[in-house]
Amino acid sequence: MSELNLEVQIGSLKLKNPVMLASGTVxxxxxISKFVDLSEIGAIVTKSISLKPRIGNPPQRIVETASGMLNxxxxxxxxxxxxxxxxxxxxxxxxxxxICNIAAxxxxxxxxxxxxxxxxxxxKAFEINVSCPNVKDGGLIFGNDINAVRTITEQVRKVTxxxxxxxxxxNVSKIADFANAAKKGGADAVSAINTLVGTAFxxxxxxxxxxxxxxxLSGPAIKPVALAKVFEISKNVDIPIIGxxxxxxxxxxIEFMIAGAAAFQLGTIxxxxxxxxxxxxxxxxxxxxxxxxxxxxxxxASYNLK
Ligand SMILES: Cc1cc2nc3c(=O)[nH]c(=O)nc-3n(C[C@H](O)[C@H](O)[C@H](O)COP(=O)(O)O)c2cc1C
Numbered sequence: 001m002s003e004l005n006l007e008v009q010i011g012s013l014k015l016k017n018p019v020m021l022a023s024g025t026v027x028x029x030x031x032i033s034k035f036v037d038l039s040e041i042g043a044i045v046t047k048s049i050s051l052k053p054r055i056g057n058p059p060q061r062i063v064e065t066a067s068g069m070l071n072x073x074x075x076x077x078x079x080x081x082x083x084x085x086x087x088x089x090x091x092x093x094x095x096x097x098x099i100c101n102i103a104a105x106x107x108x109x110x111x112x113x114x115x116x117x118x119x120x121x122x123x124k125a126f127e128i129n130v131s132c133p134n135v136k137d138g139g140l141i142f143g144n145d146i147n148a149v150r151t152i153t154e155q156v157r158k159v160t161x162x163x164x165x166x167x168x169x170x171n172v173s174k175i176a177d178f179a180n181a182a183k184k185g186g187a188d189a190v191s192a193i194n195t196l197v198g199t200a201f202x203x204x205x206x207x208x209x210x211x212x213x214x215x216x217l218s219g220p221a222i223k224p225v226a227l228a229k230v231f232e233i234s235k236n237v238d239i240p241i242i243g244x245x246x247x248x249x250x251x252x253x254i255e256f257m258i259a260g261a262a263a264f265q266l267g268t269i270x271x272x273x274x275x276x277x278x279x280x281x282x283x284x285x286x287x288x289x290x291x292x293x294x295x296x297x298x299x300x301a302s303y304n305l306k
Pocket of ligand 1: 022023024025047048069071073075101129132167193194195217218219220222244245246247265266267268269
């Protein structure tokens with residue numbers, strides 16, 4: 001039996017396997033590393049970093065729904081300086097590819113953050129978050145504007161040669177147009193999707209369950225939407241896609257690859273089962289062996305529409 005090749009190529013970024021941990025769901029890696037050997041994971045994406053620290057939105061910031069969660073964290077993060085001083089030294093030794101996710105309230109802030117982090121060896125790639133639904137400055141204002149997505153990509157591209165991933169919002173009518181804007185701006189890949197705007201009310205107090213009123217819906221509920229978005233991009237734009245949205249087990253992950261994803265990220269499932277990344281990798285290996293698949297990347301966009 002020939003050896004199973006788990007490597008995937010995402011633009012200029014090579015990963016030892018397609019399992020990535022999504023931004024905002026594993027902090028800066030140190031908490032989840034108590035449960036899982038991160039060196040077995042393809043890549044870890046850090047919580048969105050902004051130039052200055054952000055305290056985020058006031059609580060209540062997280063609410064459970066029937067098949068997922070609503071969050072309005074508002075990009076709370078330690079800011080660039082503390083990230084470099086306190087988080088990078090730990091992340092240096094985790095034995096997996098480190099991708100920095102960047103959020104910003106202006107194009108200049110995206111550029112400045114990328115420029116500073118570009119000089120750090122441990123940072124192997126960037127994921128630019130133009131799609132956070134929970135902040136007033138930046139976030140979806142950029143993610144909903146094709147020209148802004150293209151301009152941010154172009155400007156960030158000018159200050160780094162490292163792989164550049166643009167994280168797209170599902171809260172748009174044609175996501176392929178946004179993927180195309182990212183491609184034209186010089187992105188290596190797109191990741192899809194960020195959370196969907198949702199809300200929840202308490203029927204007794206009649207108040208929103210989240211202080212911000214709306215939050216981002218994630219988890220199993222959004223999987224079919226995410227798959228449709230990945231497929232739409234795959235059919236229309238020639239750019240590597242990282243699939244995200246409601247992946248809970250190895251079958252979900254394979255479905256994303258078949259729909260067009262070169263790799264995938266695990267988000268909400270990390271809160272339910274921090275071991276999910278390893279379990280999903282094991283499941284995929286078994287599936288590939290049982291189905292005579294020698295290169296995992298052969299699964300990408302292998303849909304059968306006949
Ligand atoms: C609590 C929480 C915090 C998140 N924070 C970020 C963030 O800082 N930056 C970002 O790009 N995405 C963030 N996300 C979105 C996830 O990375 C992912 O795109 C989304 O949750 C969909 O995947 P899932 O259904 O597997 O969770 C966050 C999601 C959750 C649930």
